[in-house]
Every structure is written in structure tokens, then in C-alpha cells.
Amino acid sequence: MTRAALRALAAYWARAPLQLAMLLLGLALATALWSGVQALNTEARSAYASAEALLGEADLDRLEAASGRIDEADHVALRRAGWQVSPVLEGRADLGAARVTVLGIDPLTAPPRTGAAGPGLAADDLGAFLGGQGRGFAHPETLDAVVGAAQVDLRADTNVPVGTVLVDIAQAQRLLDAPGALSRLLIAPDQPTGLPPLADIVPHLDRIAPAGDGGLAALTDSFHLNLTAFGLLAFAVGLFIVHSAVGLAFEQRRAMFRTLRALGLPLRRLMVLALAELMALALLAGLAGLALGYWVAALLLPDVAASLRGLYGAPVPGALRFDPLWALAGLGMALAGALAAGGQSLWRLWHMPVLAPAQPRAWATASAAAMRAQGAGAAGLAVVALGLGIWGDGLVAGFALLAAMLLAAALAVPVLLAGLIALVGRAVARAGPVAEWLAADARQQLPGLSLALMALMLALAANIGVGTMVGSFRATFIGWLDQRLVAEAYVTARTEDEARALRAWLEPRTDAILPVWSVETTLAGQPARVFGTADHATYRDHWPLLQSSPDAWDRLAAGEGVLINEQLARRADLWPGAALTIPGAGAFDVVAVYSDYGNPRGQAMLGIDAFTAAFPDAPRRQHALRLPPEDVPALRADLQDAFGLPSTLISDQAAAKALSMAIFERTFAITRALNVLTLSVAAVALFASLVTLSGIRLAQLAPLWALGMTRRRLAVLDLARTVALAALTAVIALPVGVALAQVLLAVINVQAFGWRLPLQLFPADWLRLTGWALLAATAAAALPALRLARSTPGALLRVFATAR
């Protein structure tokens, strides 16, 4: 009995291969995008974990100098006093063809709890690590990039973050040209008793507790939440496809279910078989989806890595590893998604009376009550979104606001479309019977197409919203770059002596030499950088201030005030009038807040005199130069001749701007890729709905053909109807997208990155996007329309067959 029933159920799919393909495609796409995004998140998070474990800073206190450099003598003094400390030197250097982070450690003193003990340092490696030319470790990806670097013998190790080379401290000092220098000293958690206080031995060093905020993982949380939200959106859109296909299959098999039960198949058995069928299809689609998801993730990972590097400086490898747990979770999502999408059909099967009328209920018809309920749901969610917008606080509230807003808009789509179609219908009623029918028909087709149109609206709104956000960001960023990069050239000396010589040499050849001197420190409990700033028109006339007190620049020059960036101002709630303590320099009044896009960390600007007084040991090697722009090429050539400076240490304004813009574009590469993917899935959803509907569409159109409309005209009208519905959906998506952009700019970005951007509108981009959406809708509707135009009279006549 079971086998016969299974055969009867399966026979349906053999006769509806396109519908089966749509179901599998929908679920495979949903699984692919969801699991793809999860693979990206997992890969990135594991990279942060390895980075933090290697640096050993997640758990350990450390000693740092305000200048950013510690002398080796301090290390020796501490060890002699009995303190268990381990030196670390970190810096950037060119190795082979790549610029990498060189991390120098001492494996003999590194606290064993940390990854700083080094990866893969077996006893026989230790000698090689410490002695001779020195052996180092690097991620295989980094190894490929630095191939040919003769300075150090590198071995591959996946525990080392991408872009980092781990070497012995002496090797690091050699590679970084920093003899005797250290970046910090890690303090082992277990220390002998009776030690003299640190302040007595190294009073000039600050003991800094671990950040406790999870470092990169916390900093990048919002980025991964964004990715997850995109993945969920795509998953939901894919499930819309599955829901359509499963729903239609149920309706078309209603008579068969009834017959099977009438012939003696128990309802419970029928339910189990229907569920097994759904799960088998889900398993098949899930496996395909996993393969596709892995491929998508591998394709997107370089973009994600670029975004994470651009936004947070987070080291993420560009190659993907396979994780069986990820595959299992993806399959679980596929099965759960299929259950969610097919649940309604299964429920209806469970409640279907055995003597239900044999005439299939029109699948596409939905009651006015259902639409009213949907409208009420949309209104309720809109109120929730409004409430969250007014009273919500924090990143989670921001994302809840986004979710409520998008869900409300999606639920409102059929209601709004029905209203718009009614308006259009009234306007075209006098144009003729065909126009009137077309409007009435479009309205009646809405329930069947509503899920696909909701998906299209969400995809369009996401595209408009994210596009507007990125566009606003880009426009603001360009303006901001023009303000920030006023100097015509930037030059960096290799040593302090060279810097002094450079300043003397440049003095008569430039209009102004502006120091770009800075130290790493902690401000208001956050890692930050303090700059010394000259009193010059370059800053007074151009610096992008968001808020300031009237005499901000005078007070800065007098050493009474400090300027801070927006990120620090928002996170620490420091605005003009507040006081800020800079370790090693004292307390200052905040006199202005400036925009500082693209920098995840806090920043402060001190007057140059106050800076040099507080941080006499700060490196003074970088300078911004003011001179007529046309003199820059000659100066660059002279500098190279006079000092032998490599070209990488001299950059002009155009190059700096180009570099910044390139970083910006790379940062949003992943956004563009995800936008295209989401819109593509929505187009597939529309295609799937139209294909599945086309099975019952013939019966609706055959009478019109019989009444004297040609198949070609009906096909064209059907295509036009779909494109018109897509156009109306785009009209609805536009305000939703702009609202989404506003939430991203005013709520999410502020919470996630610490800066707020003004909303700018890009009508030309929206028009282009709408064009793409209409093209996608046309492509989605083309096949069903073509099938209709080419349908044989025999197929149409079957609709009128008296014996059914």
C-alpha cells in the first residue's frame, strides 16, 4: 500500500518537471546563500580568534609606552627584578612583493597560555626559530605573497593570521630596522610574590588591562550581523519559491489525495508519505545548496576579506576551508526551511475532508479577509518599527527596527498593489475591455504572485537602501577626503636623523612642513591614537569639524584643548565642553569633534607643543608638505636624489586620495556582490511563481482566446502585466529603500562604526536599478509567455473538453 501510494505521489513530479526544478532550485538557492554567508562568518571569526590567540592580548595585561616604543633595557630591568614579562615587537615591513605585519616574539619567555608561544614550535624547530638566519611562520596565503623574500626562512602555518609574519624578536628588530626596540611587554598571569612595584622599575610605562571587548570579534560583530541579515533575507526569498511550488503541487494533487484516502490509505500514512517526500526533496536540494553555498562563499571570501581589512584592519584569509559542522548546519536549515515552506500545505492535507469537492480550488485566489489580516499585520509592524525608531537604543534595536520595517513593507505589498491596480483599473476602464480585463486580472493574480513580488520588493528595497547608504557614504567620503588631504605631498623618513635632515632640507623648498606625529594610547578606555597638530591654515580652513566651540583652533594651539574624532565622541559621549584625559599628557577640554570616516578607532588631536612636551619620544618621521601642486613632481625627484628615499615613502595628494578611494571601493565590494545576488534570487522567485502559475494560467486565458484574442496578444499582455506589477512593486520599494538607507545611516552605522552620515539621494541609480528589475521581471515572465504564445490549439481546447 505504501509503495503504491508513494508511486502515485512521485508520478506527479514526473509530469511536472519544471515545477520540481523550481522547488529544488528555490531550496538550493536558499540553502546556498544562507550557508555561504555562514561559511564566510565562520571563516572570518576563526581568523580573528587565531589572530587574538597569537597576539595573546585577549587575556593578558601588557606594558606600553606612550611613545609606542619600549627600550630593551626596560625588559632587562623587569626580568632582573623578577617580573615574568615577554617582549613583543610589531610593525609593518616590505617582504618580497608584499607589505606585511612583522610580529616578533620571544618563545622562551612567552606566557604558555597564549598563542604567542608560537605555532608548531617543536623542540627541533626552536633552534631554527631562534638562531642563524632565523625561521619564521606565516599563513600559506602570506607565504605565497612574500615568496622571494630572502630576509627570513618562512614555514607555512595556518595558525598565523593572514598578512602576518611571526619571527623571533631579534629577527623582527632586523626586519623592521628597529634595533633594541620593543612594542610592548606581555605580563604573565602568574608572578612570583614580593616583587617590587612596576612603577618603581619602569615608571614611564603604562600597565594596560586586556580590552575585554573581544577585540576584533566585537568590532566586526555588526559587519557579520549585516551578512547574516543578508543571508536570512536571501533564505526567506528562496523559501518563498519553495512555498509557491509546494502549494501548487498540493492543490494540483488534491483530487489524488482524496482518491488515495477513498481507496483506503489512512490519513496518518498519507501525511507521513507527504512529509517524507518533502524531506527527501529538501535533502536533495540541501546537498546541492551546500555545494553551491561553498562555491559562493569561496567566490565572495576575497571581497569579504577586503571589506574586513578596509573597515577594521581585520586579517581574514582569502581561501575557504571545509567544515563538516557547517555542512550539517546547512542541511538542517534546508530541512527546517522546507518544513516551514511546506507546513501550510501539510496542515491543509491534515484537515482536508475525504469528501472534499473534486474541483480543485483556485490556488491563486485568496480571500479579502486574508488580505485585511495581512494589512493589519503590516500596520502593527510599522507601529513597532516607529516605536523602535523613536525609543530604541543600541545595535540590536537598530536591526530589530530594520526587520520590523522591512517585514511591514513586505506584508503591505499585496495590499498596496491591490490599491494601486484598482486606481489604474479605474483610470483605464474606458480604454477598452482588454485594459479593464488586464487590470482586473492583475488584481486577481496578486495572491499567487504576492510572495514573489514581496521578495522582489525586499530585494529592490535592500538594493536601494544599501546603494543609497554606500552612495551617501562615498559622496561624503570624497568631500571629506578633499578636506582632510589638503597637503600637496606626504613624506616619511626612515629614521629620526633622516627626518631632522629632511625638515632642514625642506624648509626653504616648501610653504609649510606640517608634522604628522602620533602615538598609540588609550582614550576613555578605548584603543586610540593621539596626533600632534601644527597651528596652520591647512587645518583651520579645511578640517571637517562636526561640532566645535568658537575658539577651538586657538585653544588647541595654546595647548588648552583637544579635538577628537566622531567615533570617540559618540562612544564615550564626549562633546565640546567635556574633559578628556590623555595618558601621559593630562586633562584637556574637548573643543571640537571632527569626522573621521573609515577609521574604526578613536583619535585625538593635540596642539603640537603640548604633544611634543607630553610625548618627547614619539616618532617624528612623517610630515605633510604644503607647496604649489605643480612643484610636487620636481620635489619628489629632488627628494629621491638627495636622500635616496624610496618612492613608497613619498606620496602626493592625488595618490593618497586614489589609495583611500580604492580602499573605500574594496570595502563595499561585498555589498555590491550581495546586492546582485539578492536581486537575482528575487528574479528567480518571480520566475518560479510565474512558471508554477502558468500551469493553471492556461485555463484562465483559453476562454479569452475562444472569444477572439490571439495567443500572441494574450502572451504579450501576460508579459506586460508581470512587468507592470514589477514596476508598481518598484514604486513601493523606493520609499522603503530610502527609509532603509536612513536607518542604516542614522542608526546602524552610528552604532556599528561610530559615525553618522547625511542622507543623499541618487535618482539616476534608482532608475537604473528599476530598469534592471523590469528586465529581470521580463526575463522571468518571458518563458511562460513564450509557452503561452506557442501553445497549440489542442492544449487550449483541452480546457473546454467536456469530459474531464
Added chain:
Amino acid sequence: MTALAITDLHKSFASTEGPIPVLRGVSLELAPGASLALTGESGSGKSTLLHIAAGLEPADRGEVRVAGAAMTGTDDDTRARLRRGTVGLVFQQFNLIPSLTVAGNLAFQARLADRHDPDWTDALAQRLGLADLVARYPEALSGGQQQRVAVGRCLAARPAVVLADEPTGNLDEATGDAVLDLLLEACAEAGAALLLVTHSPRLAARCDARLHLRAGVVAAP
């Protein structure tokens, strides 16, 4: 001029066992206002003849002329134009347009043929007992009511020929009789010729003439 003239009509359908002849030289003529019942067993070719007469299906051989215009040997566009201008179709399954109201359905073909006369349509609605139902959608009507709308839709366009394929097949006897009464009377009033395909000798007897098909040829009943 005859409303419908069919001469030596042949039609066969392809199958895996070779072509199956369905019509083998059928001829008939129908004057304006006259009614003809086409009877025969299942598979005798009744519906195929009606479909070819309506231009829904091409013939293999032979000629169909509706109100003097050739329906056979023409392209799809011409057949569609002739169909909406001169032919009225009534099906067993009603085949109303679900997205339009009764009023919209009644006027649809007439408007399509650019021959809409609101007074005539109103009179038809009155005559068919649909005057109180014009604002409803088809799904809210009974089978008999839906078939009356189908009859009204076809007559509102003032066709030269009404082709009805088992129009009472989905209705009970009393309702079927009432619908047929209306169809016959309305066709006569409108001067439309009626070709009625039916299995029922009782209904066939109510037409002016009767033609019996057996295996694709005209035969004695």
C-alpha cells in the same frame, strides 16, 4: 446568405498508431435564426466540428464559412477576428472570466468586437434573469446562473452563429431546460443561428433540425 456553411469537412488527429480520422466529409448549412442539434456518441466528432467551425482548430480539408466569410484556410489573426465578430461560444464549463463581474463578463465580447450596445446588454441581462446579479463575480453564482451569463455574453455581441457545446451538461435537468429555453428564445430574437452539440435526444428534439454523427460522418440517428 447562410449563417454557417460547412462543406466536406475532414479532420484527423495524429497518434502513435497513425492518424485517427475524426471527421470524414461532413457538410451542413444553417440559416440565420435557425437551430440545429448535433448529436452522436462520444468520439463521433461533434466537438471537433464545433471547434473547427469556431476557428479554434484548423481543418485538414473542406471549408467553413461563417456569415459568408471563410473561416478555414485563414491565419490565426483572421480566425480570431472572425470569432470575436461573428461567432458566439457557449461551453459546458461556462468559462467565464473570473476577474470580471457579471456585467463585465456580459459586455466583454461585445466590447471586444467593438459592438457594445448597453441597452441590448441590459435587455439581455433582464431577459436572462441576471439584472440583480450584475455586480457579482462568477464565483458567487450557481452553475445555472453562470451558464446564463455565458449565454448573455455570447448574444450581447450579436453573433451570426452561436456554437454551444453541451451547454447544459453541467446542470440539473430543470436548470438545463430553463437555460436551453433561454438560449433558443434569445437566439431566435437576435436572429442568430444556433448549432447545439448535445448527447440528449430530448434536448435535440427542441431544435429546428437534427444532425447525427457517427464515426465522423453524418448518419441516420
